[in-house]
Amino acid sequence: MTKQDFDRRDFLKGAVIGGAAAAGGTAAMAPIPTAQAQQPETAPTPAAPETAGYEFLNLDEAAFIEALVDHMVPADEVSPKGTDLGVNIYIDRALAGAWGKGERLYMQGPWKQGAPSQGYQLPLTPAQLYRAGIAATNAHCRKTYGKPFDRIEDAQREEVLIGLSTAKIKFENGLPVRVFWATVYQTVIEGMYSDPIYGGNRNKAGWAIISFPGIIAVHRDHVEKYRGKPFPNKPIGIADMS
């Protein structure tokens, strides 16, 4: 997205029509210049899947997540890139849904900092954790590179992610970096390999990476049929059997 001349995010923030989406209120937006107004028609837009659009992530967060998943899952001979796999959509739906709200998470306290073996101990729901973590990471990026995560170069993004994964980066708002990174990493993996009904693993391209056959429970009939032959890579998902 950073390679495009047209920045969708800036357009949405500046547009009069999109003002409510950006500000969530009745803030008056300056009308956009004519030249910029004509760009949406010529901007290259790949065919958007039916699940496009965000329920939870705001514009800055969406830009961050898209850059994150495209960097962690680049397009190569192994897989399509993260946004083509729908990992960003998976993360958005997960944060908007019950897991993001912490509906099955014990949140009564008391709150103490635990040892890593004692699991998650923060008084934040996953959605709150993500919001705080994205903001803190972008603050670090602005301080270090002068721009938020989605606008820095690939090599700089690599530095940031390595810094998060080793906890060499410390968040200024005090959020534990390891907890944020572990959660991000876990949700990216979920976005690649969970059933496509959750928004990720689009067209089962994630399962194709590891030749996972999907939700078939029993391979009893396959033993004779495919003896000595490669097992066909045609994964079956929940939607296929519904």
Add this chain to the structure above:
Amino acid sequence: MTTKLKEVDVVIVGLGWTGGILAKELAEFGLKVVALERGAPRTSENDYSLPNIRDELRYVVRHDLMQNTARDTITVRNNPTGSTADASPRLVPAG
């Protein structure tokens, strides 16, 4: 208000794996058995059938069949003697 039930031979608290086997064996032996289960009523046909039961995210990662710890958490004694700086996968809020 307490509800007083008719007296029976055996009361089993929890009709899970262990309670279910106990209830069956004792009832077949001829005893009057009542089992108390706080979880939702589930059947093989409805709740454990394809395709949804093979949803790894829902059941293995999110533990959807297990006790909802938001309502009533599990309490264990856990006093680690040493701490490690290494990140643990269990740092993730599993929900």
